[in-house]
Amino acid sequence: MSILSQSKEGVHAERERVSLPHTSDSIIPLLQQIQEKEGFVSEEAVDRVARYTRAPASAVYGVATFYSQFRLKRPGKHMIRVCEGTACHVLGSDAVLDRLTEELGVDVGGTTADGLFTLESVRCLGCCSLAPAVMIDDETYGQVTGDSIAKILEPYRKDAS
Amino acid sequence: MSGAVREVRVGLATCGIAAGAQRVARQLQESFDANRIELPIKRVGCVGMCYNEPLVDVVDASGEITTYGHVAEADVDRIVERHLVAGEIVEDLRVTPEAFFRDQVRIVLENCGVIDPESLEEYRARAGYTALENALNGMTPEDVIEVVKESGLRGRGGAGFPTGLKWSFAARATGSEKYVICNADEGDPGAFMDRSVLEGDPHRVLEGMALAAYAIGATHGYVYIRAEYPLAIRRLEMALSDAREANLLGDRIFGTDFSFDVRIKAGAGAFVCGEETALIASIEGRRGMPRKRPPYPANSGLWGHPTNINNVETLANIPWIVRNGAEAFAAHGTETSKGTKVFALAGRVRNSGLIEIPMGMSIRQIVYDIAGGIQNDRPLKAVQMGGPSGGCIPASLVDTPVDYEALKATGAIVGSGGMIVLDDSTCMVDVARFFLDFTQKESCGKCTFCRVGTKRMLEMLERICAGEGEPEDLDKLVALGNKVKANSLCGLGQTAPNPILTTTEYFRDEYLAHIEDRACPARVCKPLLRFHIEPDACKNCGLCARGCPVEAIAADEGGYHVIDDAVCVKCGRCEQVCPFDAVEIQTGKVAA
Numbered sequence: 195m196s197i198l199s200q201s202k203e204g205v206h207a208e209r210e211r212v213s214l215p216h217t218s219d220s221i222i223p224l225l226q227q228i229q230e231k232e233g234f235v236s237e238e239a240v241d242r243v244a245r246y247t248r249a250p251a252s253a254v255y256g257v258a259t260f261y262s263q264f265r266l267k268r269p270g271k272h273m274i275r276v277c278e279g280t281a282c283h284v285l286g287s288d289a290v291l292d293r294l295t296e297e298l299g300v301d302v303g304g305t306t307a308d309g310l311f312t313l314e315s316v317r318c319l320g321c322c323s324l325a326p327a328v329m330i331d332d333e334t335y336g337q338v339t340g341d342s343i344a345k346i347l348e349p350y351r352k353d354a355s
Numbered sequence: 356m357s358g359a360v361r362e363v364r365v366g367l368a369t370c371g372i373a374a375g376a377q378r379v380a381r382q383l384q385e386s387f388d389a390n391r392i393e394l395p396i397k398r399v400g401c402v403g404m405c406y407n408e409p410l411v412d413v414v415d416a417s418g419e420i421t422t423y424g425h426v427a428e429a430d431v432d433r434i435v436e437r438h439l440v441a442g443e444i445v446e447d448l449r450v451t452p453e454a455f456f457r458d459q460v461r462i463v464l465e466n467c468g469v470i471d472p473e474s475l476e477e478y479r480a481r482a483g484y485t486a487l488e489n490a491l492n493g494m495t496p497e498d499v500i501e502v503v504k505e506s507g508l509r510g511r512g513g514a515g516f517p518t519g520l521k522w523s524f525a526a527r528a529t530g531s532e533k534y535v536i537c538n539a540d541e542g543d544p545g546a547f548m549d550r551s552v553l554e555g556d557p558h559r560v561l562e563g564m565a566l567a568a569y570a571i572g573a574t575h576g577y578v579y580i581r582a583e584y585p586l587a588i589r590r591l592e593m594a595l596s597d598a599r600e601a602n603l604l605g606d607r608i609f610g611t612d613f614s615f616d617v618r619i620k621a622g623a624g625a626f627v628c629g630e631e632t633a634l635i636a637s638i639e640g641r642r643g644m645p646r647k648r649p650p651y652p653a654n655s656g657l658w659g660h661p662t663n664i665n666n667v668e669t670l671a672n673i674p675w676i677v678r679n680g681a682e683a684f685a686a687h688g689t690e691t692s693k694g695t696k697v698f699a700l701a702g703r704v705r706n707s708g709l710i711e712i713p714m715g716m717s718i719r720q721i722v723y724d725i726a727g728g729i730q731n732d733r734p735l736k737a738v739q740m741g742g743p744s745g746g747c748i749p750a751s752l753v754d755t756p757v758d759y760e761a762l763k764a765t766g767a768i769v770g771s772g773g774m775i776v777l778d779d780s781t782c783m784v785d786v787a788r789f790f791l792d793f794t795q796k797e798s799c800g801k802c803t804f805c806r807v808g809t810k811r812m813l814e815m816l817e818r819i820c821a822g823e824g825e826p827e828d829l830d831k832l833v834a835l836g837n838k839v840k841a842n843s844l845c846g847l848g849q850t851a852p853n854p855i856l857t858t859t860e861y862f863r864d865e866y867l868a869h870i871e872d873r874a875c876p877a878r879v880c881k882p883l884l885r886f887h888i889e890p891d892a893c894k895n896c897g898l899c900a901r902g903c904p905v906e907a908i909a910a911d912e913g914g915y916h917v918i919d920d921a922v923c924v925k926c927g928r929c930e931q932v933c934p935f936d937a938v939e940i941q942t943g944k945v946a947a
Contacts, residue, residue, distance in 0.1 A: 213861070214662045217640070218639065218641070219638060219639050219640040220638035220640065221635065221640040222620075222621075222623050222640055223620075223621070225623070225640070226582065226621060226623065247640070249640075253641075256642055257640065257641065258641055259640040260625065260643065260799075261494050261622075261623035261624050261625050261643070262623075262624035263582055263622075263623040263624035264623065267522070278544070279544035279545050280545035280701070280702075280739065280742070280773065280775045280789065280790075281544075281545050281701035281702055281707075281775055283544075283705075283789050284702055284703070284775065284777060284786070285702075286779050289926065292926065296904060317570040317624075317626070317793070318542075318543075318544035318545065318546070318547075318573050319583070320369060320370075320541070320546075320583070320584070321369055321370045321373045321405075321547070322405075322545050322547060322699060322701035322702075322707065322773075322775075323405030323406055323408070323700075323701055323707035323708055324370065324373055324374060324405070324408075325371060325701060327373065333562065334369070334373035335373075335376060336373055340926070340928065341931075352652065
């Protein structure tokens with residue numbers, strides 16, 4: 195059954211085992227590890243990375259703000275990523291995004307008041323033949339429409355209540 | 356139980372998993388258990404037929420493959436009971452992709468969808484690592500470079516620089532330490548070739564890297580890969596540790612004096628890091644901003660050492676070329692563009708997916724023969740190639756062959772391999788705006804023309820899409836576009852105007868319609884649209900009013916519904932729900 199366990203633990207375990215050197219090339223991997231564990235990169239985390247790598251905090255902050263992967267605010271429980279790739283765009287991802295902002299009452303980048311969802315748009319999820327695509331946490335949904343997205347959200351909402 | 360079936364394969368790349376292949380695989384295992392079938396369920400990468408995912412292949416003893424497409428969990432028992440137990444093919448689930456594969460030539464993708472990407476044995480059973488072994492035991496580094504030069508292979512990341520020549524620069528450079536970097540920062544939206552290769556055949560890329568390292572004299576390698584590709588990273592990590600264990604990487608490979616090892620660096624989401632010097636900055640832990648060249652990375656790259664950077668697909672070609680010879684590779688393609696190219700086909704085509712074609716094939720053949728034509732038989736409008744750096748090739752030039760020079764002459768590029776097919780429901784001004792929005796946000800900000808110029812061009816396009824364009828905007832766009840191209844340091848800025856320059860050239864009428872008539876002929880740009888209910892067609896059912904999110908629709912005394920333009924947000928839901936097609940989308944001066 196090994197084929198069926200697509201867990202990502204393997205990846206993380208592998209990465210954690212390697213202890214990172216105290217040099218600047220560890221800044222990005224460290225920020226990635228921190229975000230993986232804590233969900234975002236806090237001000238305090240920036241200081242921690244700066245101390246570890248002996249780099250100025252301004253350089254670490256510069257890196258954290260340059261790359262789109264890093265979030266500087268605490269995200270909601272579930273991360274909704276709407277693909278804005280070319281194929282998704284021409285097949286109607288805007289309508290999906292509009293509907294989501296309406297349903298959730300937040301703009302792109304925002305987190306719902308109950309802390310359940312964070313809405314993000316991403317450049318390309320790389321599953322263009324399923325366009326328009328939306329990813330919620332690790333699950334990808336294909337051929338999403340404005341109407342189907344509401345149904346897709348239901349189990350996540352039920353789960354919380 | 357049938358003895359005639361050798362193995363069952365399930366396509367478990369990201370695209371397959373997104374379509375539900377994981378659940379299908381789980382159901383297959385359950386069904387096997389229930390029927391006491393002890394056959395292996397093989398996990399394979401993407402075979403390319405994304406339009407039929409999830410895919411299950413049943414391979415019989417003679418090697419004959421029956422492919423089942425769109426397999427749902429509920430279909431699994433039927434496949435197992437009828438095909439595996441009773442030995443009959445389940446015709447209604449079967450897909451016959453002959454036309455899809457007939458004209459393809461598989462070099463890079465020869466193992467994708469065939470082998471288990473997590474098995475080193477399966478890769479080696481298909482001649483994996485023999486190119487490396489033979490090169491280390493019988494070829495000098497110069498021989499390897501010569502073979503690659505003779506093959507005519509050019510960089511598949513988009514720029515098309517001759518690979519063998521690039522290697523010779525790094526080989527000639529002096530330095531105690533040299534690096535080989537595999538660029539797997541596949542950033543073009545609409546491109547997933549590299550991901551599919553890494554997910555479906557990771558050892559091939561490692562072997563290609565080892566050959567490059569031997570050729571230029573490097574001992575260390577990096578794979579710089581998008582963090583958004585967790586499955587590809589996981590499979591690469593497994594491949595790395597298996598290869599190390601088998602001494603295919605590490606010290607004294609195959610008992611020779613050649614040592615080489617690879618590390619994986621996950622990118623953090625910056626399109627510009629596909630550029631060589633920005634990528635190096637990112638590996639070194641800095642903001643990914645390009646620098647001036649020369650010195651080129653071949654002389655001064657990672658930490659100042661000579662560095663050779665190749666794209667995933669380029670490296671994936673290398674083992675095949677070394678194994679089969681330069682001539683076999685150069686037998687495919689055109690005068691200046693040899694071999695094959697992998698494309699990610701998406702958009703308005705029937706068969707979207709991953710294909711590998713010999714260079715020189717016409718775009719028409721790709722769209723109509725391989726991809727099965729346009730959905731709903733609508734007219735082809737354009738093919739977008741090369742992502743944000745590329746351009747739109749109009750339907751009138753659809754006979755252009757896939758060839759670096761021929762495509763460049765149209766204003767587009769071969770690019771990294773994204774191919775988005777557009778029909779008449781696509782607005783070309785909106786497409787240009789979309790790509791510029793992308794490059795403008797991804798500009799690192801170092802060069803003024805790229806940072807500010809793209810912003811000003813985007814503003815102009817946004818105005819045009821909003822029906823506020825001025826006649827002189829077109830000339831301004833072209834003039835500024837040419838300046839941005841000329842005054843940017845790296846490929847991002849140098850190519851960012853391409854989508855605008857090609858659409859203003861080939862689809863000028865559409866720009867003029869937006870500017871002069873305030874009309875969007877494809878009915879995409881919302882500010883230029885007006886939703887109208889045709890009284891004669893309306894049956895007063897009220898579905899539109901119930902579906903309207905802003906209560907813009909009400910029943911009229913005349914026995915039909917009307918839309919209040921002042922309230923309407925043009926979401927289009929009324930048009931979708933109307934069972935009588937009574938909602939018309941109007942555009943042009945009447946709407947003003």
